[in-house]
Amino acid sequence: xxxxxxxxxxxxxxxxxxxxxxxxxxxxxxxxxxxxxxxxxxxxxxxxxxxxxxxxxxxxxxxxxxxxxxxxxxxxxxxxxxxxxxxxxxxxxxxxxxxxxxxxxxxxxxxxxxxxxxxxxxxxxxxxxxxxxxxxxxxxxxxxxxxxxxxxxxxxxxxxxxxxxxxxxxxxxxxxxxxxxxxxxxxxxxxxxxxxxxxxxxxxxxxxxxx
Numbered sequence: 741x742x743x744x745x746x747x748x749x750x751x752x753x754x755x756x757x758x759x760x761x762x763x764x765x766x767x768x769x770x771x772x773x774x775x776x777x778x779x780x781x782x783x784x785x786x787x788x789x790x791x792x793x794x795x796x797x798x799x800x801x802x803x804x805x806x807x808x809x810x811x812x813x814x815x816x817x818x819x820x821x822x823x824x825x826x827x828x829x830x831x832x833x834x835x836x837x838x839x840x841x842x843x844x845x846x847x848x849x850x851x852x853x854x855x856x857x858x859x860x861x862x863x864x865x866x867x868x869x870x871x872x873x874x875x876x877x878x879x880x881x882x883x884x885x886x887x888x889x890x891x892x893x894x895x896x897x898x899x900x901x902x903x904x905x906x907x908x909x910x911x912x913x914x915x916x917x918x919x920x921x922x923x924x925x926x927x928x929x930x931x932x933x934x935x936x937x938x939x940x941x942x943x944x945x946x947x948x949x950x951x
Contacts, residue, residue, distance in 0.1 A: 741949040744930065746906050747841065749878075750891075750915035751851035754934045755838070755941065756861070757828035766822035771809035778808060781917065791854045794885040798855050824860045830938060832869060837942050838877040841950070849874055849881040850900060850913075852890045858883060880904065891915070892923025901927065912950070 752758040760781045768775045778785050787804040790796045796804070802819045806812050841847055853861075865871040874881040882900055889896035901908055908928035915921055916934040924931050936944045945951045 741912065741930075743910055744845065744912045744950070746846040746848070746904075746911040747950070748848045748850050748897075748900060748911060748913045748924075748929070749838075750913075750917070750920065750934070751849055751853070753916040753938060754914055755834050755849075755938055756830040757938050758826045759828055760826055762828075763823065763826035766825040767805070767809070770805070770814060770818065770822055771811050772805070773808075788854075789890060791856075792852050792884045792890045793888050794855070795888070801854070801856070820856055823856055827857060827860055827864070829864065829868070834938060834941055835869065835871070835877060837945075841945070842877065842879075844951075846904070846906070847878045848900060848904065849878045850891070850896070851881075851883050853883040854885050858885065891917070891920040894923055894926050897924055897927045897929060 749755060760779070764775045764779060767779060772778055777783070779788065785804075785808070787796075787801065787808070791798075791801040802814075802816055805819045805823075806814050838847065862873060865873070880903075882896075884890040884896065887896060887899065889899065891897075897913070900906070901911070909930070911929055912932060913921070913924040913929045914932045914934055915924070918933060921931045921933050932948055934941075934944065942951070
């Protein structure tokens with residue numbers, strides 16, 4: 741990776757553990773049917789895309805879950821608990837690692853996210869690591885709900901490249917989703933598919949010549 745000067749990291753299952761199966765089980769318990777088509781790693785209901793691009797509000801998202809579960813009496817707390825159940829956590833070593841990588845490369849975070857998850861994560865970082873946000877760990881952290889764009893669409897990658905004057909030929913994108921990797925390739929980015937758990941991020945970067 742001699743020619744790489746910039747790295748764009750995904751967040752979920754690259755830096756931070758998430759488990760789609762847990763969320764699937766949680767939604768199923770709420771009454772959502774055909775859960776594999778409703779919400780999975782590689783495909784999901786349009787409701788989730790709309791929420792990740794802030795096309796709909798948290799209240800509208802929750803209304804969509806109530807409709808899918810056919811339970812209009814579900815509380816906000818029940819829905820949020822089910823939705824946030826996929827968020828597992830991260831380790832201090834990954835934060836230390838990100839600072840180390842930042843010394844060698846220009847680094848960025850690019851995450852498909854949403855308001856409910858974002859608020860949970862920020863609270864988790866504050867209470868667990870005394871971290872307010874990721875500003876210290878990347879040159880800039882990008883979240884889909886703030887950009888109103890999401891991966892794997894090429895326009896989200898193009899915006900990050902343009903705003904930071906990045907040459908895609910010198911930029912590496914790391915993600916755990918094959919469909920996101922394909923979107924990145926379309927704009928000329930170098931890519932690595934994360935095949936390890938976030939706890940193995942350092943070993944994964946070393947194995948691929950990043951460290």
